[in-house]
Amino acid sequence: MSDSRDRRSARAVPSRREPMRRAREPKASVGEVAYLPVVTVNDTGAFLDWGQPSDLLLPYGEQRFRPSVGKRVLVRIYEDQQGRPVASQKLERFVADEAEGLSAGDEVTLVVAEQTDLGLKAVVNHRFWGLLYRDDLTRPLRRGQRLTGYVKRWRDDGRLDLSLLPPGEARLDVVGETVLKALRESGGYLPLGDKSDAAEIKTRLGVSKNAFKQAIGRLYKRQLITLEPTGIRLVPGASAGD
Secondary structure (H helix, E strand, C coil), X not given: CHHHHHXXXXXXXXXXXXXXXXXXXXXXXXXXXXXXXXXXECCCEXXXXXXXXXXXXXXXXXXXXXXXXXXXXXXXXXXXXXXXXXXXXXXXXXXXXXXXXXXCCCEEEEEEEEECCCEEEEEECCCEEEEEEHHHCCCCCCCCCEEEEXXXXXXXXXXXXXXXXXXXXXXXXXXXXHHHHHHHHCCCEECCCCCCCHHHHHHHHCCCHHHHHHHHHHHHHCCCEEEECCEEEECCCCCCCC
């Protein structure tokens, strides 16, 4: 009886030699730019995990450098002449410098590509290049990160300047929520005000001094904060819905 139980227990325990099932990436699709991990490299090229049942081929002819297993690469997914999905690191073939069909204030999908002297270059709606200026960054971003952004300006040369904050009143509402959150986390007081240094405001809250001043003015009018000589204070019991 004991031997029978032991044999059943042994069959129930997976072999240590069995390969572990790989956790797959969130799904990417044909027509998208994505930051994908390399899972295999062979004579055909590199194979990427794109969240589908079969790994995605990055042919040698579409590579900018020879990626190694475990590294991530920023690629555009497209269909080859046989209709098979493949990847390319040569984004300039698919992403245009000059945008079309967009206007200032439009909400867009961004994929962070690379750092420049001015800020971060990003792919807009998987189709166009745009720039997030360093002064407009409200939080640290990483290469390959996908997030929602907004068209700040469509320049005369057709290129896009981008923002992480919505335009107009909605932008000030977002900044106001950031200020309220920081106040709550700091016990109801922040040593920031109209005369605070712009770099200090940017470091503490991730927003420009101008946006901060406009936001606290709105919060003050809504009686959510009080203004003091050395900072701002949260009104006890006040909430953003007031």
